[in-house]
Amino acid sequence: MAEALATGSKGQFTKTVTESDVNLFAGITGDFYDVHVNEEFARKTKFGGRIAHGAYSVGLVSAAVSRWLAGTGATGYPVSYDVKFTGPIKLGDTVTTEVMAEEALGQGRYRLSVNCVNQAGVKILKGETVAQVL
Amino acid sequence: MEERAQRMEVLPMGHREQHTKTITQADVANFLTISGDLNPLYLNQVAAQQAGEPGMVVPSALLVGIVSAVMAKMTAHVPPPGGVSYRYALTALKSVLPGETVTATLEVIGKDVLRHEIYFDATCYTANGEKVMTGQTTLKVL
Numbered sequence: 481m482a483e484a485l486a487t488g489s490k491g492q493f494t495k496t497v498t499e500s501d502v503n504l505f506a507g508i509t510g511d512f513y514d515v516h517v518n519e520e521f522a523r524k525t526k527f528g529g530r531i532a533h534g535a536y537s538v539g540l541v542s543a544a545v546s547r548w549l550a551g552t553g554a555t556g557y558p559v560s561y562d563v564k565f566t567g568p569i570k571l572g573d574t575v576t577t578e579v580m581a582e583e584a585l586g587q588g589r590y591r592l593s594v595n596c597v598n599q600a601g602v603k604i605l606k607g608e609t610v611a612q613v614l
Numbered sequence: 615m616e617e618r619a620q621r622m623e624v625l626p627m628g629h630r631e632q633h634t635k636t637i638t639q640a641d642v643a644n645f646l647t648i649s650g651d652l653n654p655l656y657l658n659q660v661a662a663q664q665a666g667e668p669g670m671v672v673p674s675a676l677l678v679g680i681v682s683a684v685m686a687k688m689t690a691h692v693p694p695p696g697g698v699s700y701r702y703a704l705t706a707l708k709s710v711l712p713g714e715t716v717t718a719t720l721e722v723i724g725k726d727v728l729r730h731e732i733y734f735d736a737t738c739y740t741a742n743g744e745k746v747m748t749g750q751t752t753l754k755v756l
Contacts, residue, residue, distance in 0.1 A: 493650055501648040508641045508648075509679035510633055513686035515696060525695040525756055534699040535675070535682035539649030542675035546653035555665045557655050558674055560705040565698070610705075614655075614665040 485590055485613070487581045491548025493540060494576040497532050497569050505536045532569035537577075537605045541594050544577040545611050548592070556588070556613035563594060563607030574599040579609065588613040619727045622755050624691045631687040632719040635680055637672050639712040645676045667709055674706040677747045680718040681736050688720060688734070689753060697732075697755040704736060704749035715741040720751065730755045 506512045511533055514521035522530040538561055545558045569575055579592040589612055596605035635641075646656055654661035655671055662670045681704060689697045710716060717739050724733040731752050738747035 495650050504644050504648050505679065508645050508676070510635055510683035511679065511686040513689055513696070515698065521694065521696075531698075533679070533682055534702065535679045536649070538678045538702065539645060539651065539673070539675045542653070542673050543649050543651040546651050550652070555655065555661070557653055557671070561674075561678060562701075562703040564701045568698075614667075 485552045485554060485581055485584070487583060489548065489552060489581045491544045491551060491579045492576065493544040493547055494574060495540060496574045497536070497571065499571050502530065502532050502536065502571060505533055505539075509535065511535070527568050527570070530571055532571070534565040537565065537569060537575065537596055538563060540575060540577045540596060541579065541605070541609055544579045544594070545592065545609060548579050548581070549611065549613070554613045556611050558609045559612045560610035561607065563605050563609070565605055567598070567602050567604040569598065569604055575604060585610065618730050618755055621693050622725060622727065622730065622732060624693070625688060625722050625732055627722050627724075629722045630719060631684050632717055633680060633683040633687065634715060634717040635683070636715045637676065637710065637712060642670070642672055642676065642712050645673060645679070649675065669711060672710040672712060672714070674747070677706060677710065677716065677718070677738055678702055678704055680716055680738060681720070681747070681751065684718045684720045685751060685753060692755055695756040697753045699751065700731065700754040701752035702749070703751070704747055706747050708744060708746045710740065710746050716746065
């Protein structure tokens with residue numbers, strides 16, 4: 481039982497986000513909003529083409545939390561997210577997600593800071609997540 | 615009135631939308647594949663039971679995705695170029711298992727015309743009425 485996972489410990493995950501990732505996300509969730517699946521619509525927005533769902537990047541955050549937990553030898557999962565989508569993920573972008581333990585909240589809960597950047601270093605997500613260790 | 619502020623008027627205070635989906639094991643497997651999540655609580659029945667869960671659980675991030683589908687319904691009302699989700703502040707209250715049917719609901723609770731933002735209360739329920747996720751979301755009108 482991980483009573484005290486060290487604050488400052490990190491989890492990281494890097495993934496290239498493909499068209500199939502975005503299309504599958506649309507089908508799994510039911511979010512077929514045009515900017516994600518309709519290239520002609522998306523081209524006329526400020527993004528200039530299709531972008532991944534913000535909620536998809538929450539999945540990347542979850543993956544990074546899972547890696548942090550695995551790295552510490554603990555079993556658990558994220559139970560809360562408070563994230564802002566500060567930049568788009570374009571198809572083909574490579575996104576690096578980093579989570580860092582900031583604070584033990586008690587009862588196996590940990591608050592982590594979250595940041596995602598693309599291959600050019602542009603911030604695409606920032607915020608916090610809370611992980612529950614079982 | 616500014617053109618963008620005008621387009622924000624299509625979503626009046628109190629406007630509600632919802633989306634219901636049975637979350638299958640295949641949904642979870644596909645979600646883990648596209649997000650790169652290897653958490654044993656999502657993909658290892660034995661590990662999940664040893665940790666005290668009834669079985670493999672649905673990632674809370676997938677429930678965020680169901681909320682995202684309701685954001686899509688809201689955003690679809692906004693004339694082109696539409697909008698994008700800007701902030702999700704969502705907390706899971708209870709484990710959801712594959713096979714459960716989840717309804718996500720959103721209600722417009724506020725707006726900031728200068729920031730071009732619309733704020734929503736978000737709630738997810740299972741078919742038996744149990745609340746499994748709650749929080750708030752923000753849409754930015756483009």
